[in-house]
Amino acid sequence: MIKGFVVKNCLSFDEARLEFEQGLTVFSGPSGAGKSVLMNGLLASFGLSDSPAVLCESVLSGNLPTQLLEAGIENEDDNVFRFIRKEKVKLLINGQNISKKALSAAMTDFVVHLSSKDGDEFGAENLLAKLDLFINDSELILTKDELSILFLQYETKNDELNKLIKQEQDAEELKEFLHFEIQKIESINPKIGEDEELLSIRKLISKKEKTEELLSRCQTISTLQDKVLTLFEEIGGESDTAVSFFAQLNDVLDSTSSKLMELDSYNIDSIMARLEELSSIKKRYGGIEEALEALSSKKIELKILQNIEVAKSDIEAEVKKLKNACEEKANRLSSIRKRSLQSFSNSITSYLEKLYMSSCKITINQKTLSADGIDALSIQVGKTEPSKLSAGEYRRARLALMCVGLDQNKNKKILIVDEADANVSGEESAAIAKTLKYLSKSYQIFAISHQPQLSALADKHFLVVKTDEKSKVKEIMKDERAMEIARIVSGETITKEAIEYAKKLLKEPVCL
Incomplete structure (x- = not known):
């Protein structure tokens, strides 16, 4: 979990210090105030982006990813990630230097950045991993381990x-x-x-x-x-x-x-x-x-x-024997997966429909034998390949896929969402907000919000404003939240009706 974040001398920000908790954190504010600047700085501290800032610092509690420990980085109770720009950029973890390549490789799976079509969630390998997580069956786990060996x-x-x-x-x-x-x-x-x-x-x-x-x-x-x-x-x-x-x-x-x-x-x-x-x-x-x-x-x-x-003759006999054993395990694995494929597809479809998208169709095709078997999965949303979805549809489809098997996901990760609810209808915005709230059970989520529904469901709500070319950010609560949500609803001229609507949204229970 990211406990805190500091950014210094970053475009219109002189300095910003923020404290976070587990759950859903939302940033809102007028267009151009600097919301994306903060998100980008957060990503830069983990080697996942660049920033014009002099300093971007994130404090991460819990254990470091294994790749960083193997690289010789020592784990602390609070691990401090720093992006420092002087003559050139320097990245540090707990005071130890690390290359951007090594840091980004270690943090890519730990900090999930949901922006445009830049992920491989709908690739055959990831879909198969999702299906196996969804099944979560002892026979499947044992067979996978045996096949791997x-x-x-x-x-x-x-x-x-x-x-x-x-x-x-x-x-x-x-x-x-x-x-x-x-x-x-x-x-x-x-x-x-x-x-x-x-x-x-x-x-x-x-x-x-x-x-x-x-x-x-x-x-x-x-x-x-x-x-x-x-x-x-x-x-x-x-x-x-x-x-x-x-x-x-x-x-x-x-x-x-x-x-x-x-x-x-x-x-x-x-x-x-x-x-x-x-x-x-x-x-x-x-x-x-x-x-x-x-x-x-x-x-x-x-x-x-x-x-x-x-x-050669002796080894050929050994290879044939091992291949037959692998194929036997792979066929058993494929049989287990096929039994659960429709349930898996139905589960994804249920989340897609809540996000006002078409149902999905998942197909198992046979591939060359590998350590994870002979199954290659492909998916269509409606009749459309994932790569042909619009950017907004693609983001929503990714959210639906992330929801599947959430209860089996024991590894708490960080999810950073850009423009999650931009250019969508009120119903779609509400569905996206509820989905992110549901995901926050297993992810610490940071999202930029342009709609009232997502802002209303935040566990922490930060307002970003810009005055005289200087940006500032602060946490808002209660009445301030209601006023900010009302501003999102009615614009700069806040109406009484908008305030009442905002208060109503803040009181509504969440149910996905």
Whole structure:
């Protein structure tokens, strides 16, 4: 429920502060006073419209819609929705920023704006939801739940089957590609660390001539060993250091000589060719280890493709079984709906007739199986499709549909009605007023009124006036209400008869 609303610096309004209650709230006043400006500001605070105002603020009691909670907005006892315009528009809930797209998506079903032909109430999906709400049968609810679960399983398994069918269509080409990739990796047969070892050998080969030259020089030094040791004997010096030096030198010379002889067994052209092969593998897969992992993965994928026919056959059987189960539930659901279709149609017709409209005809057609069954509903008012009704007729037809199943509607919502009783006869105006009053049992309703009947039935009545290009709004009661209703009846020159009529309207009981 909207508890309060504030608007600042909005066209002819400097500031307006309003407090609301559950029930039917009506705004009336002379044409051009600013009634629609207030309504638009109310919608703007919920991201459902734009406004030239600097501030539009609505205080909403009760729990926030689930979508807002999932978006991370924290619920408060009183939730404050703000539309703020500075350099650009900013929307906040309890001080937390939110995008207009996210806010409007969350509030569209919670705040119903009944203006022109902008809703989808007469669409097949909404009509079906209305019929199910009207039936409100335990068997229907259970069957719908069972179908919903089964259909999800069916869709999941059918998607899996379609994927396999697509894979099968592409299988031959894909198998050929996998064979090629596997053969290429296996023909090269890379080993982890092989490239590093070959690079090391290539480096040694590139230094072989220089190493041989240095080895030759060092071998010349080695031939001086006997002379050096003889010198140490002659001078009586310690020869241990010299002996150790020559021993280490000879070990290095022998080791280097062996390595050089080993290098003679390598073919540099073969090494370069092998490195080029390994480089192509590394370039394609990112490394030798990754190439070996890809080889294993491609072998598994090839095996799956080779067994795809068997897998497809098994899944086809599962899909058929699930579809049969879904169709059985959908047929049962359709049977339940058809039993109540005439009562549903009669109920809508009863409200349409109270609104001085023709009876309706609802038809059940079969559609493609979905989570809600195989039923698609269509409606005609008289012999007219809803889309071809006039704007006024369309609004009244929407009101009639909203009345159906009202007692089963446990979710209290907000209904904002523009020009509900504009350009209609007195009888039609009275019927619209009584319908909105009836709807206010389950909706908090805000309506602009141009006729005395709706104004007389309001739980709260606000008068909007404009003086010297400045608009003001205030709640009116008792005598003030009677005078405003009399003004609506007789115009600016209020007659005694109009006042008496207004007082009579205010005393009349409401019965839809």
